[in-house]
Amino acid sequence: MSKKQIGAEVVSLAAYRAAKEVVAANIRSWLRHGTSESRVAMETTVRAIMENHHVRNMVFGSFWVHYLPGMGLVIAAKNHKKARGCPRCGSVDNRYLHTDAQAPTAHAVTWGCVECGEIYGTWEDIDDDAS
Numbered sequence: 001m002s003k004k005q006i007g008a009e010v011v012s013l014a015a016y017r018a019a020k021e022v023v024a025a026n027i028r029s030w031l032r033h034g035t036s037e038s039r040v041a042m043e044t045t046v047r048a049i050m051e052n053h054h055v056r057n058m059v060f061g062s063f064w065v066h067y068l069p070g071m072g073l074v075i076a077a078k079n080h081k082k083a084r085g086c087p088r089c090g091s092v093d094n095r096y097l098h099t100d101a102q103a104p105t106a107h108a109v110t111w112g113c114v115e116c117g118e119i120y121g122t123w124e125d126i127d128d129d130a131s
């Protein structure tokens, strides 16, 4: 690999890191404000960035974002706990983001904290009466 190619890779990696920061900031801004307009703005921005970088997945510290063309964005926590509330600030004021049915007796649910914008997962028992 030539020096020129290595240089281009460093530049694109830096651009990708900056783009990821914009994605995370847009998601956290929507979580805190929560209007349908801010959801549309977030989805439009995140999709444009992912298309621009030719990626379908972005992995962050506590969550990942998956873009399904024609179906929308999936924002899912990497880890799920039994405990309720935000692991960063303790707030129970949250927005529902995603359910992943991966166990017979509990669902892995992703939440976004309205107070601090953290994204986290909980295990929610499946209520037999509701099914």
Ligand SMILES: [Zn+2]
Pocket (backbone or CB within 6 Å): 086, 087, 088, 089, 090, 091, 113, 114, 115, 116, 117, 118
């Ligand atoms: Zn929080």
